[in-house]
Amino acid sequence: xxxxxxxxxxxxxxxxxxxxxxxxLHAADAQMALENARDVYCxxxxxxxxxxxxxxxxxxxxxxxxxxxxxxxxxxxxxPTFYDLPDEVKHM
Amino acid sequence: xxxxxxxxxxxxxNALILSQRLGEWCGHGPVLxxxxxxxxIALDLLGQARMLLTYAGQLEGKGQSEDDLAYFxxxxxxxxxxxxxxxxxxxxxxxxxxxxxxxxSYFNYQALLQSRDEHLAGIAExxxxxxxxxxxxxxxxxxxxxxxxxxxxxxxxxxxxxxxxFSGELTTPDETDRLAAESGVGADLLKIKPLWEQKVAxxxxxATLKQPENIWMQRGGKQGRHSEHLGFILAEMQHMxxxxxxxxx
Numbered sequence: 001x002x003x004x005x006x007x008x009x010x011x012x013x014x015x016x017x018x019x020x021x022x023x024x025l026h027a028a029d030a031q032m033a034l035e036n037a038r039d040v041y042c043x044x045x046x047x048x049x050x051x052x053x054x055x056x057x058x059x060x061x062x063x064x065x066x067x068x069x070x071x072x073x074x075x076x077x078x079x080p081t082f083y084d085l086p087d088e089v090k091h092m
Numbered sequence: 093x094x095x096x097x098x099x100x101x102x103x104x105x106n107a108l109i110l111s112q113r114l115g116e117w118c119g120h121g122p123v124l125x126x127x128x129x130x131x132x133i134a135l136d137l138l139g140q141a142r143m144l145l146t147y148a149g150q151l152e153g154k155g156q157s158e159d160d161l162a163y164f165x166x167x168x169x170x171x172x173x174x175x176x177x178x179x180x181x182x183x184x185x186x187x188x189x190x191x192x193x194x195x196x197s198y199f200n201y202q203a204l205l206q207s208r209d210e211h212l213a214g215i216a217e218x219x220x221x222x223x224x225x226x227x228x229x230x231x232x233x234x235x236x237x238x239x240x241x242x243x244x245x246x247x248x249x250x251x252x253x254x255x256x257x258f259s260g261e262l263t264t265p266d267e268t269d270r271l272a273a274e275s276g277v278g279a280d281l282l283k284i285k286p287l288w289e290q291k292v293a294x295x296x297x298x299a300t301l302k303q304p305e306n307i308w309m310q311r312g313g314k315q316g317r318h319s320e321h322l323g324f325i326l327a328e329m330q331h332m333x334x335x336x337x338x339x340x341x
Contacts, residue, residue: 004123025124025125026123026124026125027125028236031232032232032236035129035229035232036125036126036128036129039125039128039129039132040124040125040128043128043132
């Protein structure tokens with residue numbers, strides 16, 4: 001059981017549009033990971049769909065976030081904040 | 093004694109005692125994930141026991157609540173099958189015991205969906221969803237460990253051999269079972285027996301485990317003749333209520 005790989009668990013709730021990462025757990029294979037996820041993360045009716053992904057298959061960015069994401073910081077025009085909204089438009 | 097009351101007590105006690113047994117895994121599971129799985133199943137069973145014992149108490153009409161029935165009866169008044177009071181021992185025993193019981197419980201509740209007693213049919217409708225998952229869970233562990241390593245197969249085979257003698261009682265009808273089935277309230281165990289045997293044989297085969305032969309089947313739990321284990325279970329389960337009757341959270 002010490003050799004069981006780690007799995008990342010994603011749950012889609014009833015109202016949710018997409019699966020959300022909720023945590024991780026150990027399991028011998030995908031089937032067991034799904035059942036463990038059902039027991040560990042859906043005990044209180046949290047979800048209607050589960051994805052499991054072996055953690056080893058996830059590739060994460062490792063760069064220093066300041067440098068990696070810096071080019072986005074100085075381009076304020078990428079945010080649609082320069083428009084005057086008419087009063088009639090609600091919920092923006 | 094009222095047949096339906098007696099019949100309901102059997103169903104309720106099976107769920108209650110197995111729930112108590114599974115609860116012993118709480119904090120002791122082989123891994124956190126299975127620890128939670130065990131207690132999840134235990135809580136499902138406890139919910140079934142509450143519905144069944146509450147209803148039994150109402151039918152009896154002597155004002156006994158679910159708590160009275162759970163905490164203030166002695167071992168000889170319990171009507172659970174001997175299988176569910178057998179100790180957890182190790183993971184293999186726990187899984188085999190669960191699988192034998194789930195298979196019975198699944199077909200039994202399937203039949204009870206058609207019960208003439210609407211309240212009982214309603215309980216079956218709620219329970220069948222839970223038990224379907226329990227059976228899937230225990231079946232998969234049977235195969236995973238039976239058809240696993242040499243050590244895991246050996247442990248599973250030992251558990252199957254030791255628990256086999258307690259499996260027959262589940263599907264062997266006595267007078268109460270016959271009367272309950274005849275009245276249309278209870279399930280016909282003679283019809284459930286072949287279903288149980290078929291399912292168990294197919295999973296044992298998939299798990300590369302041998303089915304024991306020529307084993308004397310123990311019985312008596314349904315009539316209140318229990319193994320010594322039940323007394324210890326009740327001592328722990330009933331201790332608080334016996335010491336402080338009516339005590340609440």
